[in-house]
Amino acid sequence: KAGVTQTPRYLIKTRGQQVTLSCSPISGHRSVSWYQQTPGQGLQFLFEYFSETQRNKGNFPGRFSGRQFSNSRSEMNVSTLELGDSALYLCASRATGGPTDTQYFGPGTRLTVL
Amino acid sequence: QKEVEQNSGPLSVPEGAIASLNCTYSDRVSQSFFWYRQYSGKSPELIMSIYSNGDKEDGRFTAQLNKASQYVSLLIRDSQPSDSATYLCAVNMNSGGYQKVTFGTGTKLQVIP
Numbered sequence: 335k336a337g338v339t340q341t342p343r344y345l346i347k348t349r350g351q352q353v354t355l356s357c358s359p360i361s362g363h364r365s366v367s368w369y370q371q372t373p374g375q376g377l378q379f380l381f382e383y384f385s386e387t388q389r390n391k392g393n394f395p396g397r398f399s400g401r402q403f404s405n406s407r408s409e410m411n412v413s414t415l416e417l418g419d420s421a422l423y424l425c426a427s428r429a430t431g432g433p434t435d436t437q438y439f440g441p442g443t444r445l446t447v448l
Numbered sequence: 449q450k451e452v453e454q455n456s457g458p459l460s461v462p463e464g465a466i467a468s469l470n471c472t473y474s475d476r477v478s479q480s481f482f483w484y485r486q487y488s489g490k491s492p493e494l495i496m497s498i499y500s501n502g503d504k505e506d507g508r509f510t511a512q513l514n515k516a517s518q519y520v521s522l523l524i525r526d527s528q529p530s531d532s533a534t535y536l537c538a539v540n541m542n543s544g545g546y547q548k549v550t551f552g553t554g555t556k557l558q559v560i561p
Contacts, residue, residue, distance in 0.1 A: 367549065376553035377492075377536070382546075390548050424491055426549075433479040433540055434499055437549050439491040 335361055338427050338440035346446045352413040355443045359406050359427030366408040367437065368400060369424040377424070383408055384431055412445075420447045449474055452539050454552035462560050467524040469555050471537030474518070481513060481520045482538040485531075486554065492536055496522065527559045 339358045347353050359366050367390075368380040379392035383402035402408045406427075412419055423443045428435040451474045461467045469483075480499050484492035498504045498511040498520065510523040520539075524531055534554040540547045 377551045379548070379550075382548065384546075389546050390543055422489075422491075428549075431547050433547050435480070435540070435547070436482065436494060436497055437538070438494060439484075442491045 338425060338438055340423075340425050340440040340443050342443060343441065344444045344446075346448065347415050348448050349415055349417060351415050352411065353415060353445060355410045355412075355423055355425075355445075357408045357410070357425030357427075357440060359408070359425075360438060363427035363429050363438075364406050365428045365431040365435070366402055366406065367426045367428075368408070368410050369426065370394075370421045371424060371442075372418075372421045380410065382431070389431075415447045417447050420445060450552075451475065451541060451550045452537055452552040454535075454537050454555045456553055457556040458558050459555055460558045460560055461527050463527060463529060465527050467527045467531065467557055467559070469522040469524075469535050469537075469557065471520045471522075471539075471552055472518055473520070473537075473539045473541070473550075475539065475541040476515075476518065478515075478539045478541050480540040481511070482549075483509075483511060483520075483522045484536040484538060484551075486534045486536060488533075495535075524557075527557075529559045529561050532557055532559045 365384045367382040369377045382390040400410045425440045428437040486492040496511040512521045537552040
């Protein structure tokens with residue numbers, strides 16, 4: 335079974351631009367979560383989608399948004415990029431998000447904001 | 449109190465020794481617990497999951513769970529330099545009626561040859 339895939343793997347943007355990241359979960363998985371990781375910081379939870387609905391959200395400004403499609407693929411958008419948005423963005427999927435579900439990560443998208 | 453707490457380290461152990469990584473969590477009713485390994489610049493990789501009190505062994509790795517003490521640990525026997533990484537403890541916790549995976553900040557392990 336193929337793992338979680340993320341595209342693109344690397345991105346360079348300038349301040350003020352916007353960016354869209356894509357994530358394809360493991361086949362059959364309906365829950366997709368997004369995380370931001372910066373050097374020295376742990377995993378910061380952005381949001382989780384399940385069956386096209388956002389069901390959990392972290393403490394990030396409204397510039398960070400996401401959506402999920404009917405095939406469970408998910409996109410994350412960051413508008414008006416700031417230097418501090420430079421980070422590794424990780425997507426993770428799990429089957430349904432039940433109490434014993436295991437979450438698997440994609441390889442990440444490395445975003446650099448200049 | 450943080451929901452999932454880990455000592456950030458670094459934890460340094462000599463090659464061949466046992467590395468012991470610890471994690472405590474706040475939600476008394478959590479049912480599932482995970483250990484991930486993350487190499488620098490890479491994404492987290494699942495090592496172990498544990499759901500019941502006691503020990504669970506997989507090769508050189510042993511996860512230990514004590515729900516009464518809200519404590520989960522990971523032992524790495526015969527530590528190798530390739531085990532040098534950050535180890536993340538994760539707990540499935542109730543959040544607004546859903547199960548949310550909550551991570552600790554990770555413990556950096558250094559295995560000295």
